[in-house]
Amino acid sequence: QLPGSPAAPRHSCENLGQGSFTKIYRGIKRDQEDSECHETEVLLKVMDSSHGNCSESFLEAASIMSQISHKHLVLLYGVSIKENSIMVQEYVRFGALDIYLKKNQSGGKVTASWKLEVSKQLAYALNFLEDKKIVHGNVSAKKVLLAREGDAASGSPPFIKLSDPGVSLTMLAKEMLIDRIPWVAPECISDPKNLALESDKWSFGATVWEIFSGGTMPTSALEPLLKLQFYQNSLQLPAPKWMELANLITQCMDYRPGWRPSFRAIIRDLNSLITSDYELLSDLSPSEL
Numbered sequence: 001q002l003p004g005s006p007a008a009p010r011h012s013c014e015n016l017g018q019g020s021f022t023k024i025y026r027g028i029k030r031d032q033e034d035s036e037c038h039e040t041e042v043l044l045k046v047m048d049s050s051h052g053n054c055s056e057s058f059l060e061a062a063s064i065m066s067q068i069s070h071k072h073l074v075l076l077y078g079v080s081i082k083e084n085s086i087m088v089q090e091y092v093r094f095g096a097l098d099i100y101l102k103k104n105q106s107g108g109k110v111t112a113s114w115k116l117e118v119s120k121q122l123a124y125a126l127n128f129l130e131d132k133k134i135v136h137g138n139v140s141a142k143k144v145l146l147a148r149e150g151d152a153a154s155g156s157p158p159f160i161k162l163s164d165p166g167v168s169l170t171m172l173a174k175e176m177l178i179d180r181i182p183w184v185a186p187e188c189i190s191d192p193k194n195l196a197l198e199s200d201k202w203s204f205g206a207t208v209w210e211i212f213s214g215g216t217m218p219t220s221a222l223e224p225l226l227k228l229q230f231y232q233n234s235l236q237l238p239a240p241k242w243m244e245l246a247n248l249i250t251q252c253m254d255y256r257p258g259w260r261p262s263f264r265a266i267i268r269d270l271n272s273l274i275t276s277d278y279e280l281l282s283d284l285s286p287s288e289l
């Protein structure tokens with residue numbers, strides 16, 4: 001039984017879809033604090049029982065996440081290890097960033113400064129993990145959760161939380177690793193045991209590229225063999241027009257792990273990027289200015 005979970009759990013979970021090895025539900029956690037009953041919205045990640053051996057890795061990730069807390073890391077309430085492994089984490093209202101970006105490409109909500117703020121917050125979360133020598137291993141916009149949309153008009157910034165990495169990539173079959181190109185670092189494709197802090201920097205670069213390109217990765221449509229050739233030929237993602245941003249992404253996505261910048265340096269570079277949201281005006285015709 002999860003601490004604070006109802007003695008006789010009533011099935012009030014809404015199915016939200018699934019991850020690689022999990023089914024995801026939205027639920028309610030009820031706490032009996034002395035007299036009043038307190039309800040919290042939670043997300044339940046239920047490990048498919050068929051992947052028994054991965055549940056160890058699933059719980060390993062959960063235990064690491066439960067030992068640390070940071071405002072830009074998703075909060076873990078607990079795990080249940082009965083018939084299925086279940087992870088209970090805070091419910092983050094607007095969900096995964098890749099889907100949010102695809103839905104909000106146009107409409108002026110997602111400006112350059114909005115994207116820059118989200119990138120900075122992701123860098124803060126990863127800098128916190130780097131300082132603790134904790135490797136995430138699965139950084140992508142799919143794992144960035146949006147807690148607040150922010151509002152350009154009132155100047156309130158968005159707020160993100162980095163989700164748990166899920167089953168470690170060292171447990172994945174080769175084709176699943178290839179499917180994660182270009183988020184997974186090249187050294188992890190040749191040998192997943194190369195997964196290290198530097199790998200998160202590569203994935204961060206790919207995620208920033210994804211954030212600034214509206215959530216679509218050009219390699220996603222490629223067959224696995226062509227994805228693999230992207231790395232074999234040491235290719236880079238097409239540079240965004242914003243040169244300073246392109247330089248940062250290229251530095252993160254260096255094929256030599258040791259050459260990638262620390263997250264402290266990445267944060268410094270992000271803070272030196274100046275954006276005016278007037279690029280929206282450049283899309284307008286002169287008559288609309």
Ligand SMILES: Nc1cnc(-c2cc(N)nc3[nH]ccc23)cn1
Nearest residue numbers: 016043089090091092093094095
């Ligand atoms: N820790 C988390 C993770 N995902 C959500 C979430 C939010 C939402 N609006 N739609 C979703 N659809 C699937 C998941 C999800 C919430 N909290």
